[in-house]
Amino acid sequence: MQMVERRGASANGDARPGDSEPAFLKLEGITKQYGTYTAVDNLHLDLPRGKLLGLLGPSGCGKTTTLRMIAGLLSVSGGQIKVGGDDIAQKPPHKRDIGLVFQNYALFPHMTVAENVAFGLEMRGVAKSEIATRVEEALEMVRLPGYGTRKPKEMSGGQQQRVSLARALVIRPRILLLDEPLSNLDAKLRDEMRVEIREIQQRLSITTVFVTHDQVEALTMCDCVGVMSGGKLAQLGSPEDIYERPANLFVADFVGRANALEGKIEDVDTVRFGDGVYKCDTHGARNGKATIVIRPHRVHVTPNRDRTLVSVMTNSVHGRVLRVTYIGDVVQYDIDTGTHVLKAEVHTASGGHAFAAGEKVLCEWKPQDMLVFAGGGQ
Amino acid sequence: MNQTVDALSQRAGQRRFPLIALVLLVPMAIINLVAFVLPVLRLGQISFMESRSGGVLTGNYSTESYIGFLTDRFSLDLIGNSLFLSLSVTFITLCCAYPIALFLHRVSPRWRNVLFVVTVSPLLVSSVVRTYGWMVILGEQGFVNGLLMSSGLISSPLRLVNNWMGVTIGLVEVLIPYMALSLIAGFGRLDVNLEEAAASLGANAWTRFRRVVFPLTLPGVALGCLLCFVLSISSFITPKLLGGGRVFLLATEIYDQAVIQLEWPKAAATSVIVLVIFGLALAFYSRVVRRFE
Known part of the structure; x- marks a missing residue:
């Protein structure tokens, strides 16, 4: 996918988390090359002390490679990794x-379990008596007190992951690295562990890098999110930045669901796609092709009526429901507008109106819910 | 719901299991009975018989063969020799095969199969042929001595064959593929993430090996050692050829007793004693393995 820089994004969307506080973890141009293939390409990243950074991206984007380079499990081909000012890359x-x-x-x-947790302390030559107390403290922290005598295989996946967390934290590391820690857990447990990991991370105020391909984890847990693509950082920002103000089409498309529509910029506040003309902010662009992104849940679906009556939402288009997908908390509609198929998501409510396939509807959305990426084309 | 389904299918499986299993086991059981169990019983019977000179069995039963063996200084030395040789060969084989197995476990899958075949390829050549090869290589005019002499490291040839040295070298080479196979089979629990976890916790390479890698490979080590111990204590061709008649072991003794002296009861009694050593080794192995679980 071609990456299209969003014009004017730096004005509001590039609020880097490191601006206000000094960076504790600093990646300065780290690169990993395998022959001619570049897995991570000149990556720069600052993370203040005590913050949780999520590295988000599709598989093969270089996020795990980056994590393994920070851990020292992979050598860097170039660049520096600074923790509190010291370069640890070598x-x-x-x-x-x-x-x-x-x-x-x-x-x-x-x-x-206790021997697992004690391992790092033994390596550091901590006295036996202190090891025992610290191991028990660590197990209490992950809500597994008294589990010390068990063997890992006698525990559930969630419990094992908590032991693993205790083992990593008991040594009071300068940086905590989490490599897709929730991917092997079932959905309900994953929700619990998300909250728990975040709580522990904040309580200890430990600088943490969290690798995930799950956007929900990245958005809900992290102080800042780095979206990666092709070994590069596509955007670094707060979860809200990433979701509401994506810097480019890749981020807009990868994070959250999106309608990506090919269209044309008519003026600084007008775009055209299909038969319609819509109000929005083009960030200064006056003409040219553009890709317009609208989040499905920002599209309001209402019963069919005259467009002229619309006022609050500003933008609207008539359509016919093609497909209805009931998910439980939301209903997804694929709506044929004649020139495009628009996806819309509506929260289900008891007794609420649900549209049937074939029904005529009116779709509306606000100007600020249209993200315009000049250049277009994918 | 799922649990019920599982339980049902399990019960159904249990009901069907014995019949199919029995049918499938019958051919192997018959072969084992005729070709192994009955001959061993017969061996036990002969070991309690008496024989006259010339090897004729008298038909009387006694424990004379056992008493004769266990009270004879030379026979007891044979047990000691055999145990010492087998244990040292097993240990050296382990040391040689362990790095190979570890490498094969870690190498990328693309190379693993190729290297695996290379490792076991010596098994394609009969151990008799390989042993003759070692006689040539290790002999006074052989490759090793030639190399050492021409490089000026030694002035007269080393005695590498027709002694314990030759037998040890030969047996180790014969047994390495078996050891490597057993080790790899037992390396299942060895996950590279575990070593990485240990490294992140502050363990250097040696500590990682000592505390994580080696303990996790112990099942493979135990299996390989059992196999190599049993194979080397019962080995006959290699000690016979590379020992040059100077290395006396239980296996070579059994051959002499049975074929040269024609004392079948004695040979049978010695065989039974070797069998007892096997049994003890197996018992020891299962005790050790239970520890890992």
Whole structure:
């Protein structure tokens, strides 16, 4: 997918999280090359102390490679990794003081839970008596007190992941790295663990990098989100920035669901697609092709009526419901406007109006819910 | 709901299991009975028989063969020799095969199959042929001595064959593929993420090996050691050829007793003793393996 920089995005959408506070973790142009293939390309990133950064992207975008380079499990082809000012890029992993949590938990199967948690403390030469207290404290923190004598295989996936978190945190690392820690858990447990990891992270105020391909995890848990694509950072910003003010078409399309419509810019406040002309902010662009993105849940679907009566939403188009997909909390409508198929999502409510396939409807949306990416084309 | 379904299918499976299993087991059971169990019982019977000179069995039963063996200084030495050789060969084989197995476990899947075939390819050549090859390589005019002499490291040839050294070298080479196969089979729990986790927790390469890698490979190590111990204590061709008649072991002794001295009861009794050693090794192995679980 071709990436199209959004014009004027830097004015409001590029509020970097590192602007106000000094960076604790600093990636300065790190690069990873495999022969001629560049997995991570000159990545710059600042993360203030105590913040949770989510690295979000499709598989193969370089997010895990980046994490493994920070951990020292992969060597960098170039660039610096600074933690509190020291460049650690050339240090072996066991000297980096980094806590690591894996997708598959990676608990030592031949050790008990307590031995697993104690491992990092033993490596640091902590006294036996202190190890015992700190292990118990760590297990209490992840709500597994008294589980120390169990073997990992006697525990559920969620419990194992909590042990893994305790093991990584008990050494009081400078940075915590989480590599898709929730991907192996079922949906309900994932929701619980999301909250729990975030709570612990904030309580300890530990600088954390969290790799995920799940946008819900990235948006709900993180202080800032880096969306990656093709080894590059497509956008870095707060969850709200990423969702409401995507810097380019890739981010708009990847994060959240989107109607991406090919159209034309008519003026600084007008675009055209299909047969209609719509009000929006083009960020200064006066003409040229554009891709227009509208979130499905920002499209209001109302019973068919005359367009002239519309006032609040400003933009509207008539259409016919093609397909109705009932998901539970929302209903998805595919609506044929004659020139495009517009996706709309409506929250279900008891006794609320639901449209049937074939029904004529009016779709409305506000100017600020249209994201215009000049250049168009994918 | 799912649990009910599982439980039902499990019960149905249990009901069907014995019949099919029995039918499938019958051919193997018959072969085992005729070709292994009955001969071993017969061996046990012969070991309690008496024989006159010339090898004729008298038909009387006694424990004379066992008493004769266990009270004879030379026979007891044979047990010691065999145990020592087998244990040292097993240990050296383990040391040689472990890095190979670890490498094969870690190498990318593309290369793994190729290298795997290379590792086990010696098994395609009979161990008799390989042993003769070692006689040539290790002999006084052989490759190794030639190389060492021409490089000036030694002035007279080393005695590498017709002694314990030769037997050890030969057996280790014969057994490496078996050891490597057993090790790889037992490396299932070894996940590269575990080593990475240990590294992130501050363990250096040696500690990672000692605390994580080696403990997790112990099931493979135990299996490989059992197999190599049993194979080397019962090996006959390699000690016979590379020992040059100077290396005395239980297996070579059984051959001499049975074929040269024609003392079948003695040979049978010695065989039973080897069988007892096997049994002890197996018992020890299962005890060790239960520890890992």
